[in-house]
Amino acid sequence: xxxxxxxxxxxxxxxxxxxxxxxxxxxxxxxxxxxxxxxxxxxxxxxxxxxxxxxxxxxxxxxxxxxxxxxxxxxxxxxxxxxxxxxxxxxxxxxxxxxxxxxxxxxxxxxxxxxxxxxxxxxxxxxxxxxxxxxxxxxxxxxxxxxxxxxxxxxxxxxxxxxxxxxxxxxxx
Numbered sequence: 001x002x003x004x005x006x007x008x009x010x011x012x013x014x015x016x017x018x019x020x021x022x023x024x025x026x027x028x029x030x031x032x033x034x035x036x037x038x039x040x041x042x043x044x045x046x047x048x049x050x051x052x053x054x055x056x057x058x059x060x061x062x063x064x065x066x067x068x069x070x071x072x073x074x075x076x077x078x079x080x081x082x083x084x085x086x087x088x089x090x091x092x093x094x095x096x097x098x099x100x101x102x103x104x105x106x107x108x109x110x111x112x113x114x115x116x117x118x119x120x121x122x123x124x125x126x127x128x129x130x131x132x133x134x135x136x137x138x139x140x141x142x143x144x145x146x147x148x149x150x151x152x153x154x155x156x157x158x159x160x161x162x163x164x165x166x167x168x169x170x171x172x173x
Contacts, residue, residue, distance in 0.1 A: 011110050016158020018118025019074050024153045025057065026079040030115050034082065034151075037111035041104035044096035050104050051143065053083040053136055064135035065148065069125040079152035082108065083136060085143040101146040108149060118154030121147050 003009045035052050043049065055061045057079055065083075066075035075081060084105055091097045105121060112119040125132055125148050132148075133140045166172075 011113055015110060015113040016160050017120040018154045018156060018158055019120050020155040021077050021079060021118065021152030022155045024079065026117060026152055030117065031080060031082075033115060034108050034111045038084070038104040038108040041100060041107045043100035043103075044093055047090060047092055047097070049086045049090035049097050050101050050146070051085045051087050053085065053138070054080055055083065055136070056080045061136055065125075065132070068128060068132040068135050069122060071122055071124060074120060074122065074150050075148070077152070078150035082149040082151065084108075084146045084149065085138070086146055088142055088144060098146070105147050105149065112149070112151055117151055118156075118158070119149045119151035122150055123147055
């Protein structure tokens with residue numbers, strides 16, 4: 001099979017970060033599908049230390065969350081934010097658990113794309129853990145925030161360029 005015909009490989013190539021959204025809400029069923037995609041990510045020892053908190057536009061925490069990032073306009077305009085956290089007492093290896101959270105987030109971004117929605121991975125919001133967790137009503141003794149996915153119905157076309165693979169390979173094989 002030509003890799004261009006494979007739906008998974010095509011989704012990986014076509015997925016883009018979307019930072020502008022329409023005012024249309026995202027259905028609960030779509031959010032559950034996205035969360036389930038994250039649920040199925042690999043993790044060391046299959047410990048699955050990630051936890052999710054969905055904050056929709058009509059939740060007062062949505063506005064509080066926006067105040068925790070320089071990308072407040074993206075959060076405010078999103079239909080929902082999926083907060084991806086690590087539950088500290090479920091972790092067993094910091095590095096492996098962070099890697100697993102990254103895989104979880106990528107699975108969710110691919111699911112968002114597959115559903116015809118758009119999302120962006122907000123990483124800057126994690127720089128002030130106490131403020132972000134406080135906005136969510138969570139304790140930094142129990143959780144570590146890994147990222148926030150701001151998502152909704154896209155109001156833009158994503159555009160992204162990639163370096164040639166030859167620049168990324170340390171040596172040819």
